[in-house]
Amino acid sequence: QKEVEQDPGPLSVPEGAIVSLNCTYSNSAFQYFMWYRQYSRKGPELLMYTYSSGNKEDGRFTAQVDKSSKYISLFIRDSQPSDSATYLCASAPSNFGNEKLTFGTGTRLTIIP
């Protein structure tokens, strides 16, 4: 079983829709949960990180972690064509800047104007 599972998509939604991206993980030691956005021919860019369970909101983006079910979600409200990218979830047991990151495979998202 992979430590972090992510539906690779692709996922296409119309502009303005709410997007829900999800991952599951199996390692109970994971404490930090990250979402990265990767545009074509670019490196992953950190969108948000969450420590332990709970919600975190940043503008149109909301990250949710449910440690009881080992479920990670990213919601994008009022989606824009510029949100079209590959989104990767990642987890780490402690300080994610210093630690090995375990990534999902990434979900390719297209927002249709």
Added chain:
Amino acid sequence: GAVVSQHPSRVICKSGTSVKIECRSLDFQATTMFWYRQFPKKSLMLMATSNEGSKATYEQGVEKDKFLINHASLTLSTLTVTSAHPEDSSFYICSARDLVVQGSSSYNEQFFGPGTRLTVL
């Protein structure tokens, strides 16, 4: 945010040759850099952690003699794929660690380069 570059962005080489990939932190100093590899439709997998002035730490299953890492300065780490074979064809991406300060809190973040696509014929 901090900027990390990689060179080259794409490389095609013959089987048996060696290829060097550079990872540079452009506007910050990085004592720690990480090297990842990604196969098509697979996750980014950490290969090794590179610390300036010391030997790299390799993940289980990664051959240190095949993937040579040199982190000779605070802004440059190199990955050399020695005696490359077609199965080494992959997307190699580095990250560099920097401290991010947000208000009264701070945390370490890995900033990623754009990646290098290696094709071994």
